[in-house]
Amino acid sequence: MTSLQPLNDSSAPTILVGVDFGLPNFDSELEELGLLAQTAGLNPVARMTCKRKAPDAALFVGSGKADEIKLLANQLGAVEVLFDQSLSPAQQRNLERKLELPVNDRTLLILEIFGQRARSHEGKLQVELARMQYLSTRLVRRWSHLERQSGGIGMRGGPGETQIELDRRMIGENIKKIKDRLTKVKRQRQTQRRQRERRDAFNISLVGYTNAGKSTLFNALVKAKAYAADKLFATLDTTTRQLYLGEAGRSVSLSDTVGFIRDLPHGLIDAFQATLQEAVDADLLLHVVDVASPHFSEQMAEVQRVLQEIGAADIPQVLVFNKLDALDETRRPHHLVDTFDLNGVQTPRIFLSAKNGEGLQALRSELARIVMGGTLPEGYAGDFPESHVASLE
Missing domain, CATH: 3.40.50.300 (P-loop containing nucleotide triphosphate hydrolases)
Structure with missing residues (x-):
């Protein structure tokens, strides 16, 4: 069962998708996802919800429902599909191949909003850490410069594999640096708290x-x-x-x-x-x-x-x-x-x-x-x- 609800027209249409797995508090109207999308600067044009007993391992919503989403996207000229639940890297990759559109989930959407709103040094560090940790599982599909890598005689593995390994190492090093800097921020906060405690x-x-x-x-x-x-x-x-x-x-x-x-x-x-x-x-x-x-x-x-x-x-x-x-x-x-x-x-x-x-x-x-x-x-x-x-x- 699928329900559709038209939203405002826009020049960059986004389709919102939510799956009801029978859990409490399912947002059947995708109201909150719509607000999040608008907060991030996206322009939703339709909402689609469906029911499943469990996520499809490959496409999250199953191949039939993915075909419906693709048809709706073509009809509305959508340029992106946004899911209300978190997708695994494999599900995200498979959906993008199936729909031939960028596919993102609630987790990345919240990260994007946090990235836009962080103002303090500490806030920016915290957002960057979360973003790095999220992207570290999606290197193959998120880093466009990898597509320019090519294999050759003497190279191990497929095209771009060495660059992916380098990027993984770089992200790992960045995560460690950010954590070290946040540890210093925590110490500074602890010092401030001790001062407040001394002042009763x-x-x-x-x-x-x-x-x-x-x-x-x-x-x-x-x-x-x-x-x-x-x-x-x-x-x-x-x-x-x-x-x-x-x-x-x-x-x-x-x-x-x-x-x-x-x-x-x-x-x-x-x-x-x-x-x-x-x-x-x-x-x-x-x-x-x-x-x-x-x-x-x-x-x-x-x-x-x-x-x-x-x-x-x-x-x-x-x-x-x-x-x-x-x-x-x-x-x-x-x-x-x-x-x-x-x-x-x-x-x-x-x-x-x-x-x-x-x-x-x-x-x-x-x-x-x-x-x-x-x-x-x-x-x-x-x-x-x-x-x-x-x-x-």
Whole structure:
């Protein structure tokens, strides 16, 4: 079964493909992939989804479905095909031969976006490491200059083999150099953290799904000018500022971190370990949630999964249900402050709009209470109108 959905017309059409293997949270509309594609500067013109029990070893979608994709691409004049799942090097190579078009996957797409957005020296190093690790498995098809290599008398193997070996060695050496430089960055961060500890600093990190409004909230709290936009992965580099809490009579350290996303490539998690270390070493996490998103429950679960993976799952959290301004009146909560059952733990929850400032003072008061050693408030886990509790919780 295949479903097609036309998208906007463009001069460089891209077809989006997703395969439903029966796993939970499959994005049947390929909405997030479309947003990622647009963020990277691509122009999707059609979406195609299909169901399979397991990936085809050679073509991922099988030969019949590959023929359908090729026909659709010819009809629409597509110049690229983008898959929502990660492809193996062999599957990617076979699909390109079959479709006679460039084929890329979600992993490379996220890497491209990260490469476009990284600004700091550390961020650029982290992106380059992840990109090198990804390309190291795809040397044969990604390095165009290899096609100019030719065999000859006395040469071992086929055309270009010696150059491929040289490139593999070069990439391996580059990966080692980048890792060494990132190790130095980690040491510098550790020194900075020790200095904060000596000053008895209380460290808070903003975490959450990409585009939940973390940077907008960060700017609203500390009057900073960190880049914030209504797009995926607007912020990649960790920014730290001092936040003064008048009710506590002291300042705390507030850090804005990179947003999480479904199926975040493991290489990126490893490469961004130095940045995500801000979350691991925090005394408190502000988990920012886009309450206006119909998928916010799944997004919260994905953030919890990544926090578990980086060793930050046991750090206390405050849930910040952001974008209150985007809810219509029938869906607004009765109270701005309550508690929410997060993995069996009653967790403080604040409803606010970082955009217009509603609820910001309630968040400041809650942070001051926690910094002064306050315990979790007695509360209730749901305060929406009854008809909307099930859908929002």
